Amino acid sequence: MKTDNKLLSYNLSDDIEKVLFSAEELDEIVGNVANQITERFADSVLVNNEKLVIVGVLNGSFQFVSDLVKKINLPLEIEFMFASSYGRNTTTSGEVNIKVGKNPDVLVDSNSNIVIVEDIVDSGRTLSKLLTTLRKKGNKSVSLCALFDKPERREVEVPVDFLGAKVPDEFIVGYGLDYAEKYRNMPFVGILKREIYEN
Ligand code: 5GP
Ligand code: MG
Numbered sequence: 001m002k003t004d005n006k007l008l009s010y011n012l013s014d015d016i017e018k019v020l021f022s023a024e025e026l027d028e029i030v031g032n033v034a035n036q037i038t039e040r041f042a043d044s045v046l047v048n049n050e051k052l053v054i055v056g057v058l059n060g061s062f063q064f065v066s067d068l069v070k071k072i073n074l075p076l077e078i079e080f081m082f083a084s085s086y087g088r089n090t091t092t093s094g095e096v097n098i099k100v101g102k103n104p105d106v107l108v109d110s111n112s113n114i115v116i117v118e119d120i121v122d123s124g125r126t127l128s129k130l131l132t133t134l135r136k137k138g139n140k141s142v143s144l145c146a147l148f149d150k151p152e153r154r155e156v157e158v159p160v161d162f163l164g165a166k167v168p169d170e171f172i173v174g175y176g177l178d179y180a181e182k183y184r185n186m187p188f189v190g191i192l193k194r195e196i197y198e199n
Helices: 023-046 062-071 104-108 125-135 194-198
Strands: 016-021 051-057 077-085 096-100 112-121 141-149 162-166 189-192
Touching: 016 023, 023 051, 023 062, 023 112, 023 141, 023 162, 051 062, 051 104, 062 077, 062 112, 077 104, 077 125, 096 125, 104 112, 112 125, 125 141, 189 194
Parallel strands: 051 077, 051 112, 112 141, 141 162
Antiparallel strands: 016 189, 077 096
16 A cells, blocks of 8 residues: 555645635635526526526636536536637637537527636637637527636736636636646645746
8 A cells, every 4th residue: 555654745735825715715706606697597598498508618617617507506508618729829710719528519509598617817818719709609698707817917808797706917726727737626726836837
């Protein structure tokens, strides 16, 4: 059995400079976002029989989506997508290459209200392009939901309909957000220690 001291004392959070949101605080923030979405779409779904489709942008949104949908008190469908743009400086089409999971048809359904769920809005380029691309697909509506917003960094105006919290211009990790694909599994969000970047 591998139970040496190194393993027993290992703790991902040792790499964190400062905790910004504890698991309990995230729970409350996510609950607030879920309530906003529930209120916004209650009539559409329960009275007008429209669809509500929660579309998580992978990988960063996986924890957020998982907790969010548990708190939305409406029938809904869940889909995921990967988004890749054709380079940050390409302004030609303003579109983004989208790979959708199991059920891409839901995005073009005229009865679907799509809610795109992102981890964090930074420059705004990703969400802006996703919005442009998805709005052309003939669905009922497309709205944007982000757990975090870094308003100081915005380069492209993007209408975030459902927001968790604003964050300072620091590089944050945890609760889905990564640094070099690590830290996504932390249950809280914090600022990464500088020495981690510099190593
Ligand atoms: P945007 O197109 O808005 O510039 O890009 C947003 C994406 O940048 C997010 O989905 C996320 O992947 C990444 N990002 C922006 N700020 C942070 C941050 O503070 N921490 C982490 N881990 N990712 C970030
Ligand atoms: Mg992302």
